[in-house]
Amino acid sequence: MPSYKLAKSQRTVGLGLTLCAFHTVYPQAMASLLSQPYGHLSALLLLLCVAPIFYLTGLAVYRIFFHPLAKHPGPLVAKVTDLYSTYHAWKGDRHIDFWRCHEQYGPIVRFGPSSLSFNSATALKEIYGFKANVRKGDFYLAFPATKDSFSTHSAVDKATHARKRRVLSHAFSDSAIKSMEKYILSHVRQLCTNLGEKGAGSRNNLFAPEKSGRVWSEAKNMSLQADYTTFDIMGDLCFGKAFGMLERPDNRFAIDLISNAAHRHLMCGTYLPLHEYHIDKLLFRKIAGMRERYMQFSKGQAAERMQMGEDVNRKDFFYHLLKAKDPETGKGFSTPELWGESNLLIIAGSDTTSTALAASIFYLVHNSRVLAKLAAEVRAAFSDVEEICGGATLSKLQYLRACLDEAMRMSPSVGGLLPRQVLHGGMEVEGHKLPEGTVVGVPHYGIQHNPAYHPEPFEYKPERWIPGSEPDITSESVNVAQSAFCPFSIGPRGCIGKCKHTSSPQACLRQRH
């Protein structure tokens, strides 16, 4: 039963309990009211005032004590309403709340009336693996701007998703990615130029001039520089033109639009009536307004690129999307679908990669030992910065890979829980039989900070990914860590850009060394 049906049955039970309570508690009061002049009107008014209170109380009582998930622990408010999740989505601390709840309540937490969070590697495979009897949760219904613009990411139906993913996968083939590498590298060069700039700020720098006479460059907000870089890269890869954010401020407004659009999706996804009845536009006017502007922005980018058609000298994602046909159905993407995909790719590719890059830089500059070891590895492998590009030498840089993985473990770009909904027939997770419609998931930040898999979880320790790098790091311990590492999610809905992401942060980091 889909979760909305589960919710409907819960409401019916709530209503039943309300009527029983009303009938039991108030028969005399009603009888005396009805005997008064205008008694029927007063009785109706009383009913209208009191019934919602009884109804909501009945529903809460049912959800706390009689619901099929009632035995699982969790915050009391979360057992009663999904607004608990919406509050944390609004506040921006949902990932930390999942971690805190698992610390407090144990490996299984009820984080919504029909929702369970699991903090184990077994559950990760059972829920997100290829054999899982789940689909993406109703949460994703809040993402598309129109019903025709579902993307590969937001498609809930399994067959629809499979078709879209087959078409999109053409754009992510090894040769397609390789042919775009030169564009990635040109933005990395620009980033390095920006970092070396000796602007007005450099004169005020506490450390300038150094004893050697060298002047420090101007201090930069690296999180913004990471944003500009990844957005420029995605512009080139998706639409065949960079947004020019590294060089000029004109298009930088789009970053704010995207983070607001993502914030709005998260809040509305956790409580769908906000999306369905457009309540977000009333309650979160600024955020909803920014999301609207983002939709226009992405539509504009897609329209501009579509006008260029397939007759372009570079094979960006759009080239493949316009051309590709599903080998099974022979169908390509319609115009609204193309818009949906471009809308998705800008968010999915830039914001996530930017977070991974910013996190890596943050941990490296706060861990001088690790930074020195990484610099030594990169310098030993390449004698000139221009030698650095994708290929065998780069793939051999074990410590670079470990530094990135460790940053994504500690600060995953997608930190919360990706909800999956149990399909007809139910399923078992960690030995618990779950009915159809139950929402299940594993929170990324939570499991990646679970000491059972990642000892000293708040320590930035790239060595944990390399067997033999320390006496207690063995192949087994690395396997255990890997089993609970999911920054890209896993299974049929795992990240399609996983191979590509390694090119951008890796390219940026290695060139800075």
Ligand code: HEM
């Ligand atoms: C460090 C970088 C990245 C991280 C951490 C990341 C993470 C993720 C995660 C966790 C998902 C699953 C989302 C869900 O189930 O709702 C996902 C899906 C996806 N990602 Fe990424 N991603 C990254 C980079 C990229 C890039 C560069 C692209 C494209 C250029 C991309 C495109 C996609 C797409 C299309 C999906 C949907 C796949 C599907 O549902 O079949 N991602 N990503």
